[in-house]
Amino acid sequence: MKKLLDYSMMAAALAVILIAVAMLPDHGPRHAKAQSTVLGPNIYAYTAVTTAQTIIGPNPTRHALQICNPGATNILWIAPLGLAIGGQTGAIVTAITPSANGAGTVGVPVTPASGIVTCFSPPTNAPSIGQGWAGFSTTTPVTIYEWP
Amino acid sequence: MTLPGGVTSGIPIYTPVVGTGADQAALAANNLRRGLLFHNPSATVVFYLMPQPLTGSVAAALNTGIQMPVGSTVIIDDLFCTCAWRVISSAAGGSLTCLEWQ
Numbered sequence: 001m002k003k004l005l006d007y008s009m010m011a012a013a014l015a016v017i018l019i020a021v022a023m024l025p026d027h028g029p030r031h032a033k034a035q036s037t038v039l040g041p042n043i044y045a046y047t048a049v050t051t052a053q054t055i056i057g058p059n060p061t062r063h064a065l066q067i068c069n070p071g072a073t074n075i076l077w078i079a080p081l082g083l084a085i086g087g088q089t090g091a092i093v094t095a096i097t098p099s100a101n102g103a104g105t106v107g108v109p110v111t112p113a114s115g116i117v118t119c120f121s122p123p124t125n126a127p128s129i130g131q132g133w134a135g136f137s138t139t140t141p142v143t144i145y146e147w148p
Numbered sequence: 149m150t151l152p153g154g155v156t157s158g159i160p161i162y163t164p165v166v167g168t169g170a171d172q173a174a175l176a177a178n179n180l181r182r183g184l185l186f187h188n189p190s191a192t193v194v195f196y197l198m199p200q201p202l203t204g205s206v207a208a209a210l211n212t213g214i215q216m217p218v219g220s221t222v223i224i225d226d227l228f229c230t231c232a233w234r235v236i237s238s239a240a241g242g243s244l245t246c247l248e249w250q
Contacts, residue, residue, distance in 0.1 A: 075219070077189070080159075080160050080162075080247065082159045082160075083159065083160055083161070083162040083247075084159050084160070084161045084162065096162065101189050101190060101191050102189060102243075103164055103166070103189070103243035103245065104162055104164060104243070104245050105187075105189050105245060106185070106187040106189070106221065106245055106247075107187065107189050107219050109219055120221070121223075122183075122185070122223075122249075123182075123183030123184065123185060123223050123224070123225030123249060124183075124225050124226070125182060125183060125225040125226050126182040126183025126225055126249035126250075127182070127183075127249055127250075128160060128183050128249040131159075131160065
């Protein structure tokens with residue numbers, strides 16, 4: 001009787017081990033799991049921004065931003081929508097109107113004839129990703145990729 | 149959120165720098181600085197940046213430090229950049245865009 005009990009205990013233990021092994025994660029290549037939603041950047045496209053205007057507003061939940069100049073001729077000039085001017089002690093919050101070669105602006109160069117589109121991204125390790133930007137150019141198109 | 153100096157978090161601090169052709173201060177040291185962007189929007193003037201040591205001062209000089217040709221951008225966001233910065237321009241005129249986030 002005791003032997004029979006031992007056998008059944010061994011069988012139960014073996015079953016537990018088999019179930020545990022079956023539940024172990026697969027050690028083969030990991031594949032991305034299917035996602036319930038289609039994920040990708042928000043895309044904003046302008047054929048031209050011939051007068052200085054807001055090209056993307058602030059978004060505190062933004063994770064990444066690229067402001068691209070796919071044009072071949074004209075530099076895209078951008079500037080943050082809000083600024084504290086005058087260094088660390090500056091308390092004046094205002095904005096700079098982007099203009100060609102203008103102080104306080106950032107120029108996004110044209111894309112080379114055969115090359116990767118030239119894009120600008122703000123510093124990533126700073127609370128700058130959510131910043132809104134204004135843009136200006138004479139004829140160049142603008143494409144913005146925003147990862148929310 | 150308002151930070152010391154009345155600066156709102158997420159709003160970059162802009163320090164205007166106009167080239168003089170001589171060594172000059174660009175940015176003061178700022179322990180709160182987390183991201184830094186220099187851009188040279190000038191048409192002809194070249195700038196040279198010189199980060200400053202903890203003690204003392206190193207003058208910016210032509211053809212030394214970090215050269216910023218016309219249209220160039222320098223972004224520092226994953227290395228320490230809280231030090232003071234000095235700059236010199238190849239000629240008088242032109243502007244250097246200095247944006248910092250804290």
